[in-house]
Amino acid sequence: MKRRFFLIPLALFMGLLIFLGLGLRHDPHEIPSPLINQAAPAFDLPTLTSDQHFAPKDYLGRVWIFNVWATWCVACQAEHPVLVAFAKSSGLPIVGLSYKEIQPQDEEKTPLSLEAKLTLARLRSRVWLGRHGDPYQLSVLDLDGKVGIDYGVYGVPETYLIDAQGVIRYKHIGPMSSEILANEVLPLARSLQKGA
């Protein structure tokens, strides 16, 4: 009897070790988004093509992917071929959010006007997409990052799946892999398309 009592603290300690051990495997960057199952925040932003605007409500009735990217983002470049291939194979529309394309260092020497920023961002984005392939139906320019804040973006790239009712159903933080797209995003998108 006494011996068994002696084992209790040991058992508790082992439990704690396992608990903490599991914690180590947890990536602190993956923060669950409160936006899942919430309506995608509205915006109305200029696209890469001049004089065109896009708002999420334009895509009501379609299941689509919203991908946050920028030409200065190294990880986006890594995920890009995956997106290009996925756009071709799945046929799902992908909308890009060009996040803060104009960085503070671009304005180090002279501050740029909004018009200049738009022109520069469009030019740079188009060149980048020309070089790496363009998976996007269209890409909107979020120059000041305000739409990014509304979508809870804190690290580029991030990817959302939005259903036909304009509700966010899925979010992935960090570079997309073809495995995640094939095993998680595509099945979910197909079931949402059936439901719509």
Add this chain to the structure above:
Amino acid sequence: MGRLLHLDSIWHLTLHSPLHFVRALARQCHLGLVSPLLILVFCCCQVTPVLAGEAQPLAEDPVLEQRMVNIAQELRCLVCQNESLASSRADLAEDLRREVRTLLKQGKSDDEIKAYLVARYGDFVLYRPLVKPLTWVLWFGPLLAMVIAILGLVVYLKRGQTKATQGGPKPLSDDERARLEILMKDGRGL
């Protein structure tokens, strides 16, 4: 670990900041993966460009600025998760501080501003977690553990006491008493 490190550095490279690379290094130093000396050398080479990007806008309204700082100290920067929004130099933190300023100017209360950020980034932005069923263990767990420990201690001590009064050592027999007597007298009379 390799994957984590890789992700970390890439993220910090891509995230929001002219300081990104220094930050990535600092983090790896934190993890004990890169020597701090190396970073010191690196920083010395980088000092001028790093400082160049750091001019903070002067506060137009010190009262508002103080309120902003008070709120931001309670909030976590999502890029550098061990820093508060008030102290972080990540670009996103700067954007969010600007956002908080704008909301304050619109006359929003502190709680409304926190709710605004929680709606976008989740409870994780709050350094002081909300009290709700999911966080009960967090808030009351230590107290519960202490109560259990005290109860355990009380039970343990009580049991020892009853043992002492009831069971305890047996009183000496006459024979033992006689031997004790001899021992006490000259110490070697066995």
